[in-house]
Amino acid sequence: MEVKFENLKIKSTYYGNKQCNWDCKVRNYNNHVIRVTNLDTKKWTSFDYWGSVINPELSTEDDLLYAFEHIIQDAVCGTMYFEDFCSEFGYDTDSRRAYKTHCACIKSKEKLERVCGDVNDLQSRFLDRNVVYCCICEDEIGVVTENNEVYCETCYMLK
Ligand SMILES: [Zn+2]
Numbered sequence: 001m002e003v004k005f006e007n008l009k010i011k012s013t014y015y016g017n018k019q020c021n022w023d024c025k026v027r028n029y030n031n032h033v034i035r036v037t038n039l040d041t042k043k044w045t046s047f048d049y050w051g052s053v054i055n056p057e058l059s060t061e062d063d064l065l066y067a068f069e070h071i072i073q074d075a076v077c078g079t080m081y082f083e084d085f086c087s088e089f090g091y092d093t094d095s096r097r098a099y100k101t102h103c104a105c106i107k108s109k110e111k112l113e114r115v116c117g118d119v120n121d122l123q124s125r126f127l128d129r130n131v132v133y134c135c136i137c138e139d140e141i142g143v144v145t146e147n148n149e150v151y152c153e154t155c156y157m158l159k
Contacts, residue, residue, distance in 0.1 A: 003061045003068075005126060008116060009037040010068050012049070014057045020050040030056040034067060038115045045111040047071050071108065072126055075119040078102070078109030 002011035011034070018031040030051035037044040049067050051057050058064050077085055082102050083093060091098030109119055116122050132150045134142035140152030151159065 001058065001061070001064055003064050005065070005068070005129065007039045009039055010064060011035045011037070012058050012064050012067065014051075016056070018048070021048075026053060028053055032058060032067070034064075034071065036068070036071075036112065036115055041115075043115045045115045047108065047111070069126060071112065072119060072123045074105050075109040075112040076123050078105035078107070079120060080105075 002009055004010070012032045013035075014030075014032050016029055016031065018029060020026065020028040020031070028050055030053070032049045032051065033046050034049045035044055035046040049058075049071065055063070058067055077088075080088065080102075082099070085091070085102050085105070086093045086095070086098050089098075091101075112119050112122070132142055132144065134140045134152035134155050135150050136155040137152060140154065142150040142152045142155075144150050145156070
């Protein structure tokens with residue numbers, strides 16, 4: 001399955017043959033490979049991704065977008081200092097697991113950045129992808145009215 005976001009093609013392939021590497025107490029072989037390709041530069045990278053036990057295989061575009069959001073989130077964690085990362089996620093700074101997780105995030109950041117540029121920018125554009133702006137002031141986040149027009153509250157009142 002694949003989806004597009006801006007100039008990126010995001011494609012998932014389900015393999016189901018590799019135990020998850022982050023929580024080994026759970027038997028989870030729902031691995032996918034998610035390949036992200038920049039259609040302008042043709043650069044690409046790929047990430048392992050595990051479906052959940054309840055929802056093993058990514059089967060809708062929303063699932064895949066959610067997985068991509070997760071990949072971006074990991075990469076953004078890779079931009080944080082180790083101390084900040086630990087306090088954000090409640091790890092002890094002497095935790096070996098925290099160290100390994102942070103290293104994995106840094107690796108994700110480097111991979112994604114090579115293809116998509118700054119990962120913090122990418123995250124804010126991605127999270128705002130469904131946000132619509134007012135058709136008059138173009139500044140404020142608007143809501144869609146009955147006629148499918150988008151106004152912010154202020155412009156709507158003045159209309
Ligand atoms: Zn407005």
